[in-house]
Amino acid sequence: xxxxxxxxxxxxxxxxxxxSTAAAGLPLLTSDRLPASASVSTPTPADRHSTVRLTxxxxxxxxxxxNRTSLLDLLREHLDLPGxxxxxxxGACGACTVLVDDRRVNAxxxxxxxxxxxxxxxxxxxARGEQLHPLQQAFIDHDGLQCGYCTPGQVLSGVACIxxxxxxxxxxxxxxxxxxxxxxxxxxxxxxxxxQTAKEA
Amino acid sequence: MHPFAFSQVSTVTAALNAGARDGRYIAGGTTLVDLMRxxxxxxxxxxxxxxxxxxxITVTRQGLQVGSLVRMGELAAHQEVRATxxxxxxALELGASAQLRNMASIGGNIMQRPRCPYFRDVHSAxxxxxxxxxxxxxxxxxRMQAILGTSTHCVATHPSDxxxxxxxxxxxxxxxSLDGTRSIPVQDFFLRPGDTPRNxxxxxxxxxxxSLTVPAGAHTRRSGYLKVRDRQSYEFALASAAVxxxxxxxxxxxxxxxxxxVATVPWRLPKVEEAxxxxxxxxxxxxxxxxxxxxxxxxxSENAFxxxxxxxxxxxxxxxxxxx
Numbered sequence: 001x002x003x004x005x006x007x008x009x010x011x012x013x014x015x016x017x018x019x020s021t022a023a024a025g026l027p028l029l030t031s032d033r034l035p036a037s038a039s040v041s042t043p044t045p046a047d048r049h050s051t052v053r054l055t056x057x058x059x060x061x062x063x064x065x066x067n068r069t070s071l072l073d074l075l076r077e078h079l080d081l082p083g084x085x086x087x088x089x090x091g092a093c094g095a096c097t098v099l100v101d102d103r104r105v106n107a108x109x110x111x112x113x114x115x116x117x118x119x120x121x122x123x124x125x126x127a128r129g130e131q132l133h134p135l136q137q138a139f140i141d142h143d144g145l146q147c148g149y150c151t152p153g154q155v156l157s158g159v160a161c162i163x164x165x166x167x168x169x170x171x172x173x174x175x176x177x178x179x180x181x182x183x184x185x186x187x188x189x190x191x192x193x194x195x196q197t198a199k200e201a
Numbered sequence: 202m203h204p205f206a207f208s209q210v211s212t213v214t215a216a217l218n219a220g221a222r223d224g225r226y227i228a229g230g231t232t233l234v235d236l237m238r239x240x241x242x243x244x245x246x247x248x249x250x251x252x253x254x255x256x257x258i259t260v261t262r263q264g265l266q267v268g269s270l271v272r273m274g275e276l277a278a279h280q281e282v283r284a285t286x287x288x289x290x291x292a293l294e295l296g297a298s299a300q301l302r303n304m305a306s307i308g309g310n311i312m313q314r315p316r317c318p319y320f321r322d323v324h325s326a327x328x329x330x331x332x333x334x335x336x337x338x339x340x341x342x343x344r345m346q347a348i349l350g351t352s353t354h355c356v357a358t359h360p361s362d363x364x365x366x367x368x369x370x371x372x373x374x375x376x377x378s379l380d381g382t383r384s385i386p387v388q389d390f391f392l393r394p395g396d397t398p399r400n401x402x403x404x405x406x407x408x409x410x411x412s413l414t415v416p417a418g419a420h421t422r423r424s425g426y427l428k429v430r431d432r433q434s435y436e437f438a439l440a441s442a443a444v445x446x447x448x449x450x451x452x453x454x455x456x457x458x459x460x461x462x463v464a465t466v467p468w469r470l471p472k473v474e475e476a477x478x479x480x481x482x483x484x485x486x487x488x489x490x491x492x493x494x495x496x497x498x499x500x501x502s503e504n505a506f507x508x509x510x511x512x513x514x515x516x517x518x519x520x521x522x523x524x525x
Binding site for chain 2: 043044047048050066067068070089090091094097103104105106109110111113114116157160161164166174175176177178179180
């Protein structure tokens, strides 16, 4: 536990140092303006950072990020939204699933800087005050989780699966939810939660 | 991940200028970001091309035209594509996951790099990643590797399902650079590893894929994709078969067959096609034709099972598409 904490602190400190170093006179890369060092093999420190402005869970957010920052790390490390989970960090598990402009994506495989002006929904943005999203409630009712680590990704993916209309049968739900792994094996109940929510939607 | 400069472009000229200066195009990012994190890819400048206008799907009597920035999920869901080119929508929906299909572009899909674990691990020898370093896959964990189109330098399978369907359907890739435009038949687009496994495709530096076209034909409606894999969904192919048949008057008039999961490039099967054209559809024809599927195969220590598997995959898909 303390190890995880230390690692997170280190990352945050490193990001902070990098961001502060770059802050002075940081050129904002507008459309079609290429960095001066575009053809140079090693980009200058200023070129390695960007300002990202986007809407997350209905709120306008702005962050200075190293260009390497994934959308997942932007959410977790810069915007203090740790509900979106990092599982494999290589697009194989779906734990990082969020909605970008209402479409489900893996936040680990996309760069934060590619989402200027985007509208992002994370697990923190699904409930209305104390009122859970129907699919969140259905996960509780059907016991659609054990350890809970994959749950935020499962829920966001399930919300999209229902909106896409891929809920005609349990088999169809399983196929269209195959991008979300659950190592506890709660699949049967996850499918039930999605099936019920789709019927009531 | 190595540091890089990043820019977004909204005009084709700006994109091509950046491409000519070693800018690396990014669309969905599902391959590139992943490989950058593994430091297999180390671009100094990444150019986001999502602002370019290559996003249309057009179905006409001549065929299908798809912009390179169309997403996999979008093309798969297109109603006319589903009706007229079921092979394409099936190949797309049997690939990756719903999330990845929302992200990955059509142009990026055919530019996918190998999934070979030794290619992805910078501490392993890999001629494709580091020419001359050797190939740890040949005598290593090679169950998933190719049996067709391999060389002593590389045995990695091509990962794309869509590309197998495109090769079967004689698609054409349209590209643009500061020097102008050109069109590349998809068969010539993918390069076998040979002595230069690093060269995976025939794009020149700075060239940008703008669209691909698929010619219309009587065979496209009677077509489909079968993918055999270790788990039912969200997995790469052990063997796959793209089949399109034109059957009229009780005779096979045209046959298009390609296989995936077994070769270093999407693999067309002209001998299988020759054994189909002019024959009566039926189990005997399918079995005789499918017997040619693995001709020329060179299995490795752990993947000899793919020889029979690809024959049976082709036969089963011929039965499904052509009837018993």
